[in-house]
Amino acid sequence: MTQIADLGFSKGVIVETVVSTYGSGGQANAAPMGAIMEQAQRVVFRIYTSSLTYKNLQVKRCAVVNLTADPEVFYRTAFKEVNPEGKIPAGWFENAETVEAPRLRAADAHIEVTVVDAANLDAEKAEVTCEVKLVHASKVLPQAYCRASFAVIEAIIHATRVKHFLMHGDGGQQEQTLNLLGKIEDCHDVVNRVAPTSHYSEIMADLTQRIESWRAGK
Numbered sequence: 001m002t003q004i005a006d007l008g009f010s011k012g013v014i015v016e017t018v019v020s021t022y023g024s025g026g027q028a029n030a031a032p033m034g035a036i037m038e039q040a041q042r043v044v045f046r047i048y049t050s051s052l053t054y055k056n057l058q059v060k061r062c063a064v065v066n067l068t069a070d071p072e073v074f075y076r077t078a079f080k081e082v083n084p085e086g087k088i089p090a091g092w093f094e095n096a097e098t099v100e101a102p103r104l105r106a107a108d109a110h111i112e113v114t115v116v117d118a119a120n121l122d123a124e125k126a127e128v129t130c131e132v133k134l135v136h137a138s139k140v141l142p143q144a145y146c147r148a149s150f151a152v153i154e155a156i157i158h159a160t161r162v163k164h165f166l167m168h169g170d171g172g173q174q175e176q177t178l179n180l181l182g183k184i185e186d187c188h189d190v191v192n193r194v195a196p197t198s199h200y201s202e203i204m205a206d207l208t209q210r211i212e213s214w215r216a217g218k
Helices: 052-060 071-078 147-168 174-194 199-215
Strands: 014-022 028-039 042-048 062-067 093-095 102-104 109-120 125-137
Touching: 014 052, 014 071, 014 102, 028 052, 028 071, 028 102, 028 147, 042 052, 042 109, 052 062, 052 109, 052 125, 062 102, 062 125, 071 147, 071 199, 102 109, 147 174, 147 199, 174 199
Parallel strands: none
Antiparallel strands: 014 028, 014 062, 028 042, 042 125, 062 109, 093 102, 109 125
16 A cells, blocks of 8 residues: 655655545535644644634545645635636546545545544644545656746745735734745746746736735725
8 A cells, every 4th residue: 555655745744735625515625735744644734723624624524635736726726716606616526435525636646534633723723633544646757847836836825824814813923924925926036037928927926916905905
């Protein structure tokens, strides 16, 4: 059986994934999320308790951890409003094999997990520990490394926190927000330098506009 360590997980190291879940009504959801390998067959998420992913994990007690390096997947799962009708297309999902959760068809690997423990870290976040039930990895051709791809993903991850701070913060995170905005601008500079007229630059331009609308309170 493939182990998560074979997929780049390492104990105590945060890796960026997209976690997909079903809600109580059967609606599929997916969202970018950092995952940490706690043990060989256990992963930990630190999740905002206000998030739909956390609520779904409480109800269904399972999920699929999807591995991908496609910036568009991160973007469309992080900011649902960029999708038609504000929802991730149903065709992106298929049922998992061993748990009651959806998985992303386009992912390079799927890790099916069940929740074994959840504990509040503070007023906003909880730590959820999951046990790995199945690992499925497709065989994909190696891809040439492009800094733009990873810069876009990094910007998207920062932007999810910026959105949370701007819409749910109490003003105490102003310094953190400005720091994250600076990092996003650095990512934007990388994309404009190495892939100025590409799908990567289109995503960054759209993301920049959305951040400005959040800051304007629209």
